[in-house]
Amino acid sequence: MDREQEDMQFLGFFGIYREASKIILSWRKVFAQITLTLILPLSFIFLAHMEVSDLLFSKIIHNEMAVDETRAGTPKYNKLSDILKHELVTFYLFKAAYFTFLLILSLLSTSAVVYTVACIYTSREVTFDKVMSVVPKVWKRLMLTFVCTFIFFLAYNIVAIFIFILLVLSLEPSKFIVAMYVLAILYFVGFIYMTMVWHLASVMTVLEDTCGIPAMIKSKALIKGKTGVSTIIFLKLNISFWLIQFAFKTLVVRGESLGMVNRVSYGIICLLLLFLLILFGLVIQTVIYLVCKSYHHENIDKSALSDHLDVYLGDYVPLKTKDVQLEQFDV
Template sequence: MDRTEDDMKFIGFFGIFNKSFKTIFSWKKIFTQITLAFILPLAIVFLSHMAISNRVFWRIQNNSLPYDTNDSREATTAEWLYYLLFTIAYFILLTVFSILATAAGVFTVASVYTGRDVDFRSVLKIIPKVWKRLFVTFVFIYIALIIYDAIVSIVMAIFRAVLGFSSFSLIVMIIILIVFAFCLLYLSVVCQLASVVTVLENIHGRKALKKGKDLANGKKIDGMGIAFVLYAILVGLIIVYFLFVEYGHEVFKWALIWRVLIGILCGIVLLMLFLVMIVSQTMLYLVCKSYHREAIDKLSLSTFLGAYMGETVVYPKPGEEIQLGRPQPSAPDQQV
């Protein structure tokens, strides 16, 4: 990375994407290893969940259809139990591989930023030292998302009960959904920054979320723009998967071979997308830190990363721990 710390704060939406792709392609070997070891299982779990849910638990998914058919769609108690166990297993696997991929990706990008030598063996060494902290942060992220979903559901139910079914109520619902989508993008940025903070600083859980919120201020639009693009690609990918793979034989009468090929292509794109998500959120973290003039000089960051590797670390005086969070002295902004 050839930019100075002061230059990093001037990087915006396109610059973060540019540096993310540049980092990935400049270090193809290590990122390929991370992708195959951690992101590939994550993508398999993600796609398997969609396929199994659609094929095995269709009665539960269609249980709320507002019409009757000759074919009973009521799910049995056993099916609900299997669906619950399947969902729990899915979230456990999703969390495990998300933690592994996040820890590996964030550590690698930070190592590249500091100019440290990094290989897959060193990546494996840091995972046992950060996974517990990342797990706690992920739990708080899930709680935040659950609370957010509950608020959205309650607000939508209240407006539906008050306004009923009319053209005006439809317009109001669309406006509410747009507002909540905007809030969800902001929440996703905060959660992504919190994940990076957990790996690169000595805080986790609720404090990491608060730190992520503080960092997002000032670069909120850039972060939300990045999240919007990446999640839009993800939603588009899901639509393509269901349209051409799951229902390709019904909609387009395609042969199995074409559906398999498109499914493989979707899987490859999903791998690349997950990798870009991890790298770009780490880049966003570095940009936000520079924007807020918080010290992330390469020597301090390299020392912090070296502690993960068991290297001898000379810690600063009490109150000056290497947390990459000490504000720098203010200085006049540089001219671009």
């Protein structure tokens, strides 16, 4: 990354995309290794989960209907009930295992990509072995930030549901429809904004000595001034993710009529698109962090950052706040 930090504040929508693409292409070997080790399994687990969940859930629905149509107390009813209980336990255990592996791989992928981009930014030698040695020392901090973010998202959804119930109880049908459109728009805007704050806080967690709620507060302040550009970028990334998910559900999970060969082909295409999108998104969120730092004239001391990124001589040491905001540079 040969661009000076003070110049990064002028990067717009296309400039951030070009910078992220240039980073990936210039260091494609190490990013390819990270992708094959972490991001590809993450993508595969996400897509495979939809296929397996649909299969398990279909069996549960079928057996629930069979139980409802069978007289209680009969041997057939008891057998179907036992099968249904077993399938429900299997379904929930599968969900728990899925979310566990998904979370771990997500945190490891974020750690690896953010750390790699930071090494490139400081012109430090970066190798796959070096990246993988620091990743386990960072993901626990990312876990704390994720837990705090999860709590905020949970509270956000609870409030949205509470407002929805109030609207149902207090408004007439004609006014309710209008209110629902307004609520849906506000909810979507808030969701995208919280997603931006979360991703920026994740980068801060890797590079600075802050995590959890303090990282989210700093992220919220840092994103000001670049909210418009960041919103467009994260919105496009989220829409792309949803389109891939929709395509996989339509063409693979529920595409029996297309034939097995076509379903496998579409599945491979969706897998390729998904892991490329995840890699590109992780690099972009790191670039946005540097752009926001530059916009607020918070000059990152590259030598201090480089020292803190060195993991060969000891444990991972996060970048101190004073190093990140060492000086205000003039534009």
